[in-house]
Structure formats: structure tokens, C-alpha cells
Amino acid sequence: MAIPVETFYLNPDGQGTLQAQIQQMIAAGILSGRFRVGEKLPSSRKLARHLGVSRITVTLAYTELLANDYLVSRGRSGYFVSENAPIPPTYDPPAATEDNVDWSRALARSFTGGDTPRKPADWHSFRFPFIYGQADPTLxxxxxxxxxxxxxxxxxxxxxxxxxxxxxxxxxxxxxxxxxxxxxxxxxxxxxxxxxxxxxxxxxxxxxxxxxxxxxxxxxxxxxxxxxxxxxxxxxxxxxxxxxxxxxxxxxxxxxxxxxxxxxxxxxxxxxxxxxxxxxxxxxxxxxxxxxxxxxxxxxxxxxxxxxxxxxxxxxxxxxxxxxxxxxxxxxxxxxxxxxxxxxxxxxxxxxxxxxxxxxxxxxxxxxxxxxxxxxxHYDAQIRRMASVLHRRRRTIEKAIEEHGLTVAGRGVYGGSSLWMQAPPGSDTARLAEILRERSVLIEPGAPFFAGEDRPTHFYRLGYSSIPSSRIPEGIHRIAQALAS
The missing domain is CATH 3.40.640.10 (Type I PLP-dependent aspartate aminotransferase-like (Major domain))
Structure with a gap:
């Protein structure tokens, strides 16, 4: 992938020679993670024309970066970011300006906070994701x-x-x-x-x-x-x-x-x-x-x-x-x-x-x-396929719940993709969820679903749309173990 020439610009307040400023600009892009290994830099002619400097100035900057192993030259193909360049694992750009705004006064309304929890983006990496509302790619x-x-x-x-x-x-x-x-x-x-x-x-x-x-x-x-x-x-x-x-x-x-x-x-x-x-x-x-x-x-x-x-x-x-x-x-x-x-x-x-x-x-x-x-x-065929799979998972999860003595507080009469569960009185399912995450199990604590300050903490939801039937018994076993301990 080529780095667009428009990405490069000289800081009007930059210090040092033009050659040094170009070197610093490219090195900073590599060090911040904006320019990645293998990406191609603009030709010296194109970059010189874009920056309004002589071509020799750009060539000397490229040569210096080549000597310092930031860049590598590939014959007639041009200059590329070197595999040996010190690149950070993620791109996290610094703030462009200092924020001097008092946002507590500037914001007319606030939309942050509230009860809606954030579901883990990496839920699919958990072995037992009893998480509601996520799609099973196999279906x-x-x-x-x-x-x-x-x-x-x-x-x-x-x-x-x-x-x-x-x-x-x-x-x-x-x-x-x-x-x-x-x-x-x-x-x-x-x-x-x-x-x-x-x-x-x-x-x-x-x-x-x-x-x-x-x-x-x-x-x-x-x-x-x-x-x-x-x-x-x-x-x-x-x-x-x-x-x-x-x-x-x-x-x-x-x-x-x-x-x-x-x-x-x-x-x-x-x-x-x-x-x-x-x-x-x-x-x-x-x-x-x-x-x-x-x-x-x-x-x-x-x-x-x-x-x-x-x-x-x-x-x-x-x-x-x-x-x-x-x-x-x-x-x-x-x-x-x-x-x-x-x-x-x-x-x-x-x-x-x-x-x-x-x-x-x-x-x-x-x-x-x-x-x-x-x-x-295709939609009707998918619905039939999902219904068949969810029905099997429902039988599996209800059997496992019965075997381990867990309590179902609510189940849909006609099906659905989750069960509303009740832990023993006094349980804190938010804490339970933290313990289970360490055991590769995801559940949803029930407190955020309730209104008011004195919310019951012993409910939780188990979704079964995203977990294969073969893993359900072991997942329920781990939940039962965590509740028992």
C-alpha cells in the first residue's frame, strides 16, 4: 500500500533544515504507527513537488533514513518502510492541540452514563459465551x-x-x-x-x-x-x-x-x-x-x-x-x-x-x-435452520441447568434465545460475572435491567444464540461451580 503524498506537510514553525524536517516528519510517522511496515513512500520527485522543495533535499532525507534502517530501497520500485523500523504495536496519535474548554459548562446535555452496559467486543474469543443478541456465524x-x-x-x-x-x-x-x-x-x-x-x-x-x-x-x-x-x-x-x-x-x-x-x-x-x-x-x-x-x-x-x-x-x-x-x-x-x-x-x-x-x-x-x-x-430458510439449532441448544441448556440445580426465573413459552436466571438470594451476579470471565465464561448480570437504586443483584441472563451445544454443559458446570464457591 502506498502512503498518499497528501499525508505529508511541513510544519510552518518547524526547526532545523528542510532535510532535517523531512526526516523528522517521516520518522515520526513511523514511530507513531501511522506508517506501517512495507508501505511505500511517495517518490522523491512527487514529494518534492508536493512540499515545494528541491528533489535533492528529499533524496538526502530518504538516504539518511535508509542508513538508519527506517526505510529500505527496492531497486526501481522506490522506498518502503523497513521491517526493522521501531514501530509501536498500535497507532495512538497524540492530541493535536491542548484542550482548554470547560466541557462541564459547554455541554448543553449529556448522553454518557446510564445503565446500558458495554458487551465485550472480543466475546467470540471466550469459550463459553452465554451472551445475548450476538450472531453465530456458523448459522x-x-x-x-x-x-x-x-x-x-x-x-x-x-x-x-x-x-x-x-x-x-x-x-x-x-x-x-x-x-x-x-x-x-x-x-x-x-x-x-x-x-x-x-x-x-x-x-x-x-x-x-x-x-x-x-x-x-x-x-x-x-x-x-x-x-x-x-x-x-x-x-x-x-x-x-x-x-x-x-x-x-x-x-x-x-x-x-x-x-x-x-x-x-x-x-x-x-x-x-x-x-x-x-x-x-x-x-x-x-x-x-x-x-x-x-x-x-x-x-x-x-x-x-x-x-x-x-x-x-x-x-x-x-x-x-x-x-x-x-x-x-x-x-x-x-x-x-x-x-x-x-x-x-x-x-x-x-x-x-x-x-x-x-x-x-x-x-x-x-x-x-x-x-x-x-x-x-433465503431468509425463511435461515429462520428454519436457526429455529432447529436453537431448539437443540434450548434442550441442552435446560438439561444442564437441571442437572446442576440452577434456578430458571423466566423462559419464553414459544422459544427465544435466552433464559432469565436467579442465583441464591444475596448473590452479586456482577461479581459472579467477573469471576466467570477469568474462566472463559460470559454471562449478563441482571441489575442493569431494573429501575431505581435498590436493585436486586441475584438475577442474570444466559443467552444461547452464540454458543454451540457441545460447550453448553461444561459452561453451565463452571457457572454452578462459581455459584457454589
């Missing part, structure tokens, strides 16, 4: 995804890759969602009632921005998806956590002055409880009674391998007060960042305008690739 159809991506790159689809949709979406993807995905949940929607988002997180953010402010009140499940709680805290709306039970969110516990209700009825996050049909109808009645809107996050409905899932809350809605959120992150892969909002046309119109002002639309090429993958049947 993904790479070959057909690649073919769909190549098709989307073709001349016929050039406009979808390069065009600016402004506030619109790929019509093929919207049509597939309307004709195939939503009917599986009993939902009928027109294209004008569907909006593609950058995953469910983006859909939740758009919804909160449109429906909530400091005067409008929201009710959330407790425990709940921690990123949702952080997002609503940033919206600065009054927030009421409502404790869930074995059937999910209890409608009678929702305060009378609630404006927006957030719920995960199919797989309650994180307990995985499935809301029965009678309670779903009761929740709709309660929302009608207090004139509230319902945000239904149906994040994992495709993972129903134990039986057909219950109808979506949106499919039972006759007032237009349910806004439905779906995502392809769990069924395809998290890095895809494609989800969708379904709601009344008036709401989707506002969501579309807000999305356009922030990011226009999700990349057209990604939308078209997903549309081909879905419409050509």
Missing part, C-alpha cells in the same frame, strides 16, 4: 447474502445504491415486510404505514422523540431493556417503572395519567415472559380507558421454535393506538442495523420527517440486499 447463509449483495451492486440496481431516497425507503423491502413479515404477526399495513429504521434502537428513539416531552408520561416494564430506559431518561419525560409478573406487564398497574406505554409482550425483556391473549386484550382496554398509546417491541418473534407465537398486540388493535417495532437484528445479524416501524399514517409521516432530518434513510444498498435475501427465500 448465517454467507454465500447467498454475498450473491444478493452482488446483485444489488449490479447496473439494474445502480439507483438504489447511489440515489438519495431523501425520506423514502426501498420499495422492494417495504413490500416484502407488508406482504410477508407483518401478516405472520396478523398485521395488515399499507406502505405509507411502514418506515425502515436503523434497527429497533433507532425506532425506539424516533418514537420517544415524537411522542414524549417533559409533560407527557411514559410507563415501562421493570425489569426492562436497559437501553430503552436510558433513551427515555434522555428524553426527560416522567417515567414510571411497572413491575412485571409471570405474564409480563400487568395492565391494572399502569397509572391513570400515562401517555405512552412501552411493552415487549411476545418475549418480555429480559424475563422472556409471554403475555397471554387475555392480558393483551386487557392491556388494549386499559390503554383505551386512559387514552394512552402503546409501543410494542416485538424484537424476537422469529425465534418462536416451540410453537406458533401469539398474535401481535398490533393485530388486535382496532383504535390505531399501537405502534409496532420489528427488527432483523436477531434473525439475520446485529451489524445489519435494519428494523421497521409500523403505525398510523399520521405517526409514520412525522417519524419519516424526523428520520430524514437526522440521517435521511438507511443505506439504499443495504436495504436492496436485504430485500433480495428476504424475497428469494
Amino acid at each position: 448465517f447463509d454467507h454465500a447467498n447474502w454475498r450473491l444478493c449483495a452482488l446483485r444489488a451492486l449490479g447496473q439494474r440496481d445502480f439507483a438504489s445504491m447511489t440515489g438519495d431516497y431523501y425520506d423514502e425507503d426501498d420499495p422492494l423491502l417495504v413490500e416484502f415486510i407488508a406482504r410477508n413479515t407483518l401478516p405472520r404477526r396478523g398485521i395488515t399495513a399499507r406502505p405509507t404505514e411502514i418506515l425502515i429504521t436503523l434497527g429497533a434502537q433507532n425506532a425506539l428513539w424516533l418514537t420517544a422523540q415524537i411522542l414524549l416531552n417533559r409533560r407527557r408520561k411514559a410507563a415501562i416494564e421493570d425489569p426492562c431493556y436497559y437501553s430503552l430506559r436510558d433513551l427515555l431518561m434522555q428524553a426527560r419525560c416522567p417515567l414510571t417503572p411497572v413491575a412485571v409478573d409471570a405474564d409480563g406487564l400487568p395492565p391494572a398497574a399502569i397509572p391513570d395519567d400515562t401517555d405512552v406505554i412501552f411493552t415487549t409482550p411476545s418475549h418480555q425483556s429480559p424475563t422472556t415472559a409471554t403475555m397471554p391473549l387475555d392480558r393483551r386484550r386487557a392491556l388494549l382496554d386499559r390503554a383505551r380507558e386512559i387514552d394512552a398509546l402503546i409501543i410494542e417491541d416485538d424484537y424476537e418473534f422469529e425465534m418462536a421454535f416451540l410453537g406458533a407465537p401469539s398474535p401481535a398486540l398490533k393485530s388486535l388493535d382496532r383504535d390505531g393506538r399501537v405502534i409496532y417495532i420489528g427488527s432483523f437484528s436477531k434473525s439475520l445479524f446485529p451489524g445489519l442495523r435494519l428494523g421497521y416501524l409500523v403505525g398510523s399514517e399520521a405517526f409514520i409521516r412525522e417519524a419519516r420527517a424526523l428520520r430524514a432530518s437526522v440521517l435521511r434513510h438507511p443505506p439504499g444498498h443495504i436495504q436492496r440486499t436485504a430485500a433480495y435475501f428476504l424475497s428469494l427465500g
